[in-house]
Amino acid sequence: MQTILGASGQIGRELAACLRRDFTDDIRLVSRRPQKVDDRDQLFAADLLEAGQALRAVEGARIVYFTAGLPMDTRLWVAQWPVLMTNVIDACATHGAKLVYFDNTYMYPQTARPQTEDTAFQPNGDKGRVRGAIARQLLDAMSSGRVEGMICRAPEFYGPGMTQSITNTTVIDNLRAGRKARVFLRDDTLRTLIYAPDASRAMALLGNTPDAYGQTWHLPCEDQRLTYRQFVALAAEAFGVEPRYTVLKRWQLSLAGMFDRRIRDAAELLPRYEADNVFVSDKFKRRFPEFQVTSFKQGLEAIAGQA
Structure with missing residues (x-):
């Protein structure tokens, strides 16, 4: 059995479809309301913050994918992420299940330096610090032999369905609704974005590749990187609208953050929009040269084709 923890999000749902199509008919979906x-x-309803429920959710699984997320609330992240990771590691160790962890880049330095699997953690705030801490917690469990696992790390994503990211929320959703897109800080820095279904498809492949375990993997992104100015133009063309957008300055975001906790809690991520973001996925592409990465044009046209 292959089990997805946090199966209600877009990554988990896409992952379930990929696993069934390419690897297994025995799938368990776990969330509070799967x-x-x-x-x-x-289906298995569980609150992974409860150790006993996490233990029962993993029982019988051969491979466990940890794709759960939390709302963009710093206090919640600091309090709950270490508990979630501890419970999931303990459950996998108890039942002898392999663990595939879907991670982000919040712990990386927010500079123009290329990011690889060996990039040292240099977080810019509490969210990055806690994500770095739980990644190290899993790496320690792997190196000590407690669990056989891997980390699958992705940059900011965009995609279809209910995909939640800054790019989807501020650019794609606005353009599709006929409104101006909103861009954080600058429109001329290069962005690395991953198409959400590609992230799920790559994770399914890695989870079912025995020699991929014991490592960190950057999930595959298009080699071409676009500025937000270019991305807005391409998205507008796909959606059949004018490429209208506004660049939000720091003072505007600070003002908005006084009234919106989500914007305030995203403040530690702002430096990455002031510099080129170069996330390198060459390791994956060398190991899986047959994997077809979705181009920005293909991804945006797929989003445009949604009902």
């Missing part, structure tokens, strides 16, 4: 992606999926 919903089937396929009629044959097994």
Whole structure:
């Protein structure tokens, strides 16, 4: 059995579809209120903050994918992420399940220096610090032999369905609704973005590749990087609208943060929009040269084709 913890998010749902299509018919979806992606999926309702529930959710699994997320609330992240990681590691260790962890880049330095799997952690705030800490917690469990696992790390993503990211929320959703896109700080720095279904498809492949374990993997992104100015133009073309956008300055975001906790809690990520963001996924591409990465044009046209 292959089990997805945090299966209700867009990454988890896409992952379930990929696993069933390419690897297994025995899938368990775990979340507080799980919903089937396929009629044959097994559902298991669990709160992973409860150790006993996490233990039961993992029982019988051969491979566990940890794709759970938390709301953009710094206090919640600091309090809950270490508990979640501890419970998941303990459950996998108890049942002898392999662990595939879907991670982000919040712990990386927010500079123009290329980011590889060997990039040292240099977080810019509490969210980055806690994500770095739980990544190290898993790496320690792997190196000590407690669990057989891997880290699958992705930059900011964009995609179809209910994908939640800054790019989806501020650019894609606005353009599709006929409104101006909103861009943070600058429109001329290069962005690395991953198409959400590609992240899920790559993670399914890695999880079912025995020699991929014991490592950190950057999930595959298009080699071409675009500025937000270019991305808005390409998205507008796909959606059949004018490429209208506004660049939000720091003072505007600070003012908005006084009234919106989500914007205030995203403040530690702002430096990455002031510099080129160069996330390197060459390791994955060398190991899996047959994997087809979705181009920005293809991804945006797929989003445009949604009902």
